[in-house]
Amino acid sequence: MMSFSQPDAFSPSQFTSSQNAAADSTTPSKSRGASSTMPLTVKQISEAQQSGITGEKGAPFVVDGVETANVRLVGLVSGKTERNTDVSFTIDDGTGRLDFIRWVNDGADSAETAAVQNGMYVSVIGSLKGLQERKRATAFAIRPVTDYNEVTLHFIQCVRMHLENTKSQIGSPAKTYSAMGSSSSNGFSEMTTPTSVKSNPAPVLSVTNGSKTDLNTEVLNVFREPANVESEHGVHIDEIVKRFRLPEAKIKVAIDYLADIGHIYSTIDESHYKSAFNE
Amino acid sequence: YLEDRIRRSGSLFSASGLCGEPADATLASEESMFSVGMVICDGEGHLNEKSILLQGSVEHSRGQHVRLDLKDVDRFSLFPGQVVGIQGHNPSGHCFVVSKLNDSIPNFVDAQLPRAKKQAVDSEGNQSSDVVSRVLSSVIAAGPYTTSDNLLFEPLQELISYASRKQPQLLILMGPFIDSDHPEIKKGAVDKSFQDIFLFEILRKLQDFTQYLGHNVRVILIPSVRDAHHDFVFPQPAFDLNLPEDITHQITCLANPSLFSCNEIHFGCCTMDILKHLSGEEISRKPPGEKHGDRIGRICTHILKQQSYYPLYPPPAGVPLDFSLANGALEIASAPDVLLLPSDLAPFVKVLSLDESSEEPKRFICMNPGRLAKGIGGGTFVELNYNEDTDKTSASLIRI
Structure with missing residues (x-):
């Protein structure tokens, strides 16, 4: 049975008053006091816009029409650099990369950052900063992920949050943002007005309409996934069949077509294929 | 460069x-x-x-x-x-x-010569090609030549047996011969040097083959950057073999890439997997409503249109491209009749033309014979019977 740990269950001592003050100073009064965190992916952050006058200092970022105070990311640490006053690192969650800085004020902060190493999965809570078109974030709390289910849970939370926010945008100018998951909810809910209302939010899951071209493209995308590109022997046809839950004959036709036009090639036998895409 | x-x-x-x-x-x-x-x-x-x-x-x-x-x-x-x-x-x-x-x-x-001179060159070419008829039977294969579970070179033995039965005039073998990606070579779990494996397992078999068929057969060996016993650089020099004098005229080692001719038929060959590399990088657009064209054929024609065996830049990681050697070596001075491009991609033999818009487009044969061994099983090779031009030529893709 899958056990869900709580990625947000940070001990209160990890949030110092100075950090909360820092968080407050960067967000407009409208969202001050709301300490609930929003689970996001780097891609969502990279597409986020600042509300208010463009480039206005301290203007909060808007994701899916919701102003974000604090954000939570789960991803792989790289490029960790330690200095006397701060530690900077990059988080890669598979959708993109985001630079973080964690200010070091006391021994507790040092201990927290020391536990984080390159190549480790971590859960980070922080606030966003926009700096000349480039987004970066200040981290308040970093914690190594001990159970990989946390990563899966985080992405599920991101999907659910995105669906909730985009659904409620249709037909309602004002929207309620409630933090999701009992672990992160603290009873606060926040009323904000979205800066842009999308009439047709993009569906999160694309459903193939059964046309051959679509299936070919979707099968090719599986082969082009980074893990499959790096795999020595590529992907077995059975894995593709399992993934799409379609008859093997249909998948075989798509694979034969992709092999004929040179997008994929067979490796150790006629059942293992790999993308010709150069990584 | x-x-x-x-x-x-x-x-x-x-x-x-x-x-x-x-x-x-x-x-x-x-x-x-x-x-x-x-x-x-x-x-x-x-x-x-x-x-x-x-x-x-x-x-x-x-x-x-x-x-x-x-x-x-x-x-x-x-x-x-x-x-x-x-x-x-x-x-x-x-x-x-x-x-x-x-x-x-x-x-x-076409660009440099005046019209009168151009015709003279063409007619001269026609006269010389009358002397030697442009007819050639050949068997063409690319390595690896042994399955991934051993170093017994059984697929190579199968190929040689087939060639002994068919008795082609030309046997073209392209690397890798001692594949650096082979599990046992990778692990270093062999008790002989790579050069010795090449000499005893491959060259000896080929010497027996040439002695069996006599002076009617020529064998051409072209290296690959995956050859563990050879220089890891591209363009790549030919194998340096000290062969007995009686068979030096029968077994010829060429550089990678190389252009050679046999019975006035010009062959171009490059064992670097340019097809796979180009396939991963090429983007295209076609007019709306038009059917999908032959993508692999299009990639093959790029090589001749660009007059270079390796027109891709920058090359993917792991390609030891040396620009100091590239200037003359990668250039395709004149379009070959047969272009050999061994690749991991699906094997094929295609007749392609360089300029569809002209009245008489230059046609050439392009082929990927595939790999002779694939994993623990056999792979494919090509038998080509060239007969004066592409129309009368026959080719078969054979699986072992």
């Missing part, structure tokens, strides 16, 4: 008379102009329609690049490193709006 390619292509374009003198595409101008340069990507990722830049030569545009807008071009096929001629204008100085794109570098002979 890159600068030379752009400059030489520019002079070939202007000498062909089809286009004017190349201009600087980076300068703002409302006038239509013609420019020559190399396609590059504006970032580290893969090429896409928004990231296409044209890098000019130092001579014409101080080596600067300009973004290309291809919205008015209904058909193109591009990859990084490709040298193209473009017609269009650059209203802002930041973006060149392309109206016409030419991805085929004019042939050196």
